[in-house]
Amino acid sequence: MRVDRRKFLLGALSVPAGAVLAKTGMGLLGEQSAASEAVLRAADLKLATGTPFPLVALPGKAPMGQVYDRPPNYETPAEHLIGQQNYPYTDNEYYYVRYREASVLQLTPENYRLKIGGDAADNEITLTLDELKRRASQTIGAVGVCSGEGRGLHHPMIPGMPWTKGDLSCAEWTGVPLNDLLDEVGVKSSALHVSFGGGRVISLAKPQYWRSYLLETIREYEPLVATQMNGEDIPFWNGYPVRLVFPGTWAPTWTKQLVEIDIRTTPNEMEWSGREITPNELLPFSLIVTPTDGTQIPVGREVELTGVAYDKGAGITKVEVSQDEGRTWEPAELEKSYGKYTWRVWHATVGFDRTGENRVLCRATNAEGEVQPTDPAPDVMETGARKETAAKNFAGVYEVV
Amino acid sequence: MRVDRRKFLLGALSVPAGAVLAKTGMGLLGEQSAASEAVLRAADLKLATGTPFPLVALPGKAPMGQVYDRPPNYETPAEHLIGQQNYPYTDNEYYYVRYREASVLQLTPENYRLKIGGDAADNEITLTLDELKRRASQTIGAVGVCSGEGRGLHHPMIPGMPWTKGDLSCAEWTGVPLNDLLDEVGVKSSALHVSFGGGRVISLAKPQYWRSYLLETIREYEPLVATQMNGEDIPFWNGYPVRLVFPGTWAPTWTKQLVEIDIRTTPNEMEWSGREITPNELLPFSLIVTPTDGTQIPVGREVELTGVAYDKGAGITKVEVSQDEGRTWEPAELEKSYGKYTWRVWHATVGFDRTGENRVLCRATNAEGEVQPTDPAPDVMETGARKETAAKNFAGVYEVV
Structure with a gap:
């Protein structure tokens, strides 16, 4: 097992699990109080498909989310x-x-x-x-x-x-x-x-x-x-x-x-997109891999989130998650580094105390102190695509039942 | 003038304009009650840009909404x-x-x-x-x-x-x-x-x-x-x-x-998208041209909507507008037909009695009794793009101030 599965409860959930269950009126407290100590992992949940697009397989590929057919643009679920x-x-x-x-x-x-x-x-x-x-x-x-x-x-x-x-x-x-x-x-x-x-x-x-x-x-x-x-x-x-x-x-x-x-000795006039003489470095970024968006999660139960985080190679030093749209953050646990340019896998355990749509944000910090922004920049159209990395755009969205 | 500008008030607005102004607390009633009788036309309003995308001009073209650069995909504002x-x-x-x-x-x-x-x-x-x-x-x-x-x-x-x-x-x-x-x-x-x-x-x-x-x-x-x-x-x-x-x-x-x-004598194996041996006919469809989405409209004032409607050539016989998400509809006025495959221009006069975001739907009916749907089909991903013509997807969205 790669990770020390230290459990913590985030935000409004930092009360005993039993109290949460009582508040939400689930009943069955006696039977479930033991089970509620266990953390639901992705394997225990019926995951939604981690792409909203139809799954289509190109030759030699697995079914992936077809964002566009020609030219071929397929996203990894x-x-x-x-x-x-x-x-x-x-x-x-x-x-x-x-x-x-x-x-x-x-x-x-x-x-x-x-x-x-x-x-x-x-x-x-x-x-x-x-x-x-x-x-x-x-x-x-x-x-x-x-x-x-x-x-x-x-x-x-x-x-x-x-x-x-x-x-x-x-x-x-x-x-x-x-x-x-x-x-x-x-x-x-x-x-x-x-x-x-x-x-x-x-x-x-x-x-x-x-x-x-x-x-x-x-x-x-x-x-x-x-x-x-x-x-x-x-x-x-x-x-x-x-x-x-x-x-x-x-x-x-x-x-x-x-x-x-x-x-x-001279610039290349055939340059595809102008004169980008230096490449754009990756900014700190993190993403929840599982559970996928739309997964149904039982109210009051703890769930393990697994995600990835990366940057330009300075090194991810911290990933945090938030259940209150970025007002407060709790640290996730990082797996070991597999190389400075390889993403870091992280885990966090969260619980949800109210039914309906629940959102979880995550954000990454690197060794140079650069932090993934919480909110999208207002000038995203003018300044280009990478302002899209804001945590709020990548929230994990769950249906708590 | 192409159209008889018969005025009508839709939905909750079917009360005297003065009463509407009073309700919204705009004041200045004495000065504005006369002006409120006049219909604001697109020319009188500061229109928003009728596309959310950056305006970029291809060689020989005017600035249009750049949906995608390569391959070139630009929408008409x-x-x-x-x-x-x-x-x-x-x-x-x-x-x-x-x-x-x-x-x-x-x-x-x-x-x-x-x-x-x-x-x-x-x-x-x-x-x-x-x-x-x-x-x-x-x-x-x-x-x-x-x-x-x-x-x-x-x-x-x-x-x-x-x-x-x-x-x-x-x-x-x-x-x-x-x-x-x-x-x-x-x-x-x-x-x-x-x-x-x-x-x-x-x-x-x-x-x-x-x-x-x-x-x-x-x-x-x-x-x-x-x-x-x-x-x-x-x-x-x-x-x-x-x-x-x-x-x-x-x-x-x-x-x-x-x-x-x-x-x-045989099908063409090079067919771009399979074997579409008959073309897809156009379904009845209508759209508001002006005011464009995001236009600020004074509360309690009447505004002239101008739109277009078309179908496969059977002929548009009716366009209606709704200010209550399709529960009730009021007829628009059709300009003359310029040809069975040319779109029909239509006009409708509406007013808004509450500030904030206001939506107006429109829908077209043709001579065969086919009606543009109000709601998108739930199976749009499976059945293809034309289910997107639902009126709710094409609402005019205004900021009433």
Whole structure:
């Protein structure tokens, strides 16, 4: 058992369980007082499906929440965020799928090539998939999360796909450190930018997905040219056969179907979304995995919440939960760290003393003292998607019966 | 003036305006009682922007509500549904934009060709844009509406782009009746299906947008191979240079960038979304155009609502409005018909006797007695998008002050 299941009662529930049961008029006190000492875990509850969308399976994938069909956008049902096969990582078949492009090159081991060159490279090299795999020397766990996470939970509406809670996953990636590849081709002193080209068609004007960063940023972040995900081939829907993994940053920087690395003296005019010369770092964030939203929970019974939390890699130091919309907070218990970029699993035990809809918020704090905000920023439309990480947008919502 | 502005007060407001003002404690009764007799029209009010999304202009287009950037999905702000230049049609620059594809062929007058043939055609012909324009003999007004209209207003969430009220427009289309073209190439007695290929890439597996219908359906519906929209070239974002217009049916049947017509003895395996051998007809639907949602309206003052209503072409015979969530309805006044597939403009005068958020519903009835539903169907996820047309999802929501 991974966790010391110390029980605590939160907010209005910090009274003896028997008193709570009496207040709610459940009766049966004699019979249930012993049982009420036990904590209901996810396995004891009939979980709701942790996505409001229809469950549809893409080829090679498990049924996931279909947010949009074409381009394919499927969210991980919350109860599958933490996988069974490679704890605490998401199983490959449940890793979320997010494309902006209908057209993705279907690369095979035979036709795949990675070209590394550019006007600021000493040499140009072209590697096959086998040659890349032979160079693989690093395995690193990392959270991949779309900048639209939780967008559909925000009011008023925000433009874009209405993702709920499953636009993220966590996996262990294996591949070649990018800096090793840069050293192998040789980087001229005139080099300023490194661009990553993916085999995806954004539009006829931008027929390839390009992301571009300052060389000094690349050196600092140590991204990985990954050829495996959780010890297996990367699924087609997650970037097969090669994907750039940029730990601690949003997934738009993680170029899928990576076919070209361009070391440059100038910015890349084909940059997909302008001139984002440094990646966006992940802010502290936490989420309840189980029980899933809509789960029926008996009034007066204690329930174990399990969740995940992550940040840019500074390290999650605290997760707290609130049953009064953020006025008061109680600490959750963190499991051990599986790596600075891997999410931390946490647990908290709560009880509910009134029937009807009950909400539980959670928030994360990192080693630099950054705290996940409770309320959404009022200027979310102007300032971009990551303001959606506010705890109130991600409340666990339960039906207490 | 197009409309007899007969005034009526709805629901709880059917008391003298003076009494209403007194009840709400606005004071200033002496000065305002005369003014309260006048109806505030949209021009007299500071309208809110009739879309909750940021206003972004695509090349050649006016600023519209950006629901999603790539593929481009932009909704018409409600106050621009009825255009200025070609009443009651939507101005070309405000006609809504909806693509599922990032890759659209950029066709020029020089490189455009329409191929009409197939295994059930007597001849195959290929027409240039000029040749098509010379054959243009019909102009028809028609509502184009996406099957996702109002999806973002539905609770619980529905998968897909969260459109609000502007995923529709109405235009006058000019072109060649499809049946004339079929007669010109000659249709064999073995013909069963007609397929329409657009210059858009859905995916590598389906590199062209195909829709396919039974020949007998085509003969009945009399679609148009359109080369003009409101007397001008069709905007790139709306299907330039040639678009199939299928009046009375949802816009997914209206193949944009039409480059191929295939007369077939068998179904088309490249069909975009399965085997929809007959198009989906439009159900009776109505919408408030002005005042837009969020407009501040003085309490106790009468306000003129302007809206549109349409159906499959049977003809709108009635539009009603409700201020009590559909318990009681009062008739609106219909402007004259501009054509059986063109939306009908309607007007109604309402007043509000309490401050705060006020909702107004509207519903349409057609000549066949079909009535727009008040409540959304409970099974909307299973039965598809058009159940979203329920009046409660499209309420006008005002801030009465």
